Amino acid sequence: MLRRGLDFLYAASAGLAALSLLGIFLMMMAQVALREMGRQLPGADDLTAYLCVATTFFALAHTFRRGELIRVGMAIEKLNPRMRLFQEGVALALAAVVVGTITWYTLQDVIFSYEIEDLAQGTVPFLLWIPKLAMPIGSAILLIAIIDEAFAVARGAMPNYVVEAADRAARGDFSAEV
Structure with a gap:
């Protein structure tokens, strides 16, 4: 049940990434159409x-699980299976520390933007904490x-990305290979 919940979380996050990408497309098409009519879409940029x-x-977790993020495995791939699992564990521990730090600081930025009611400086004054939530x-x-x-x-299993x-x-x- 936990596995299904986690897989749903990763898929839902990828779905949000797809919706964001669709939003970019729609925004660009609206800009093109409005320019042809001599108008502009405020705040589009x-x-x-x-x-x-x-x-x-939003695409990071799904991409990571599918093994499609950039990864340098030239040294680790030459190790025996036991040592390779150990090195995968070390790499994952380091990744958890780095991504945990990113999560913490981006959350602090969202909270700060919310507290000071930070507004975008463009043509439409968006509350910045809302779009910053994605980070x-x-x-x-x-x-x-x-x-x-x-x-x-x-548990001794190879990571899903491998x-x-x-x-x-x-x-x-x-x-997905470079």
């Missing part, structure tokens, strides 16, 4: 920038995914 950030942060939420979901993988490694990348390679799909 700011909103598009906020949606870009939301797209990025701590997205990074917190990534942190959960990293901890999820760390528990799998602690399994997914190996499955893609076995099918001859190297689209």
Whole structure:
């Protein structure tokens, strides 16, 4: 049941990223259409920038779990299975510390923006804490995914991102490889 809940969380976060990307597309199309009519869409540039950030942060956990984030494995891939699991655990622990720090500081920024009623300086004065929420939420979901993988490694299983990348390679799909 926990596994299904976590997988749903990662999929929901990816869905929010997709909706943000759709929002960018719709905003750009609206800008094009309005320009043809000699009009402008106030705040479109700011909103598009906020949606870009939301797209990025909401996609992180799902992308991580699928093994599609940039990863350098030249040294770790040459290790024996036991040592490789140990090194995966070390990498996941370091990632958890870094992403936990990012989550903490982005949340502090949201709280500060809320407290001072920070407004965007563009043509439409958006309350900045609202679009900034995507950063701590997205990074917190990534942190959960990293901890999820760390528990799998602690149980002796290969991380999902390694399994997914190996499955893609076995099918001859190297689209995520650089």
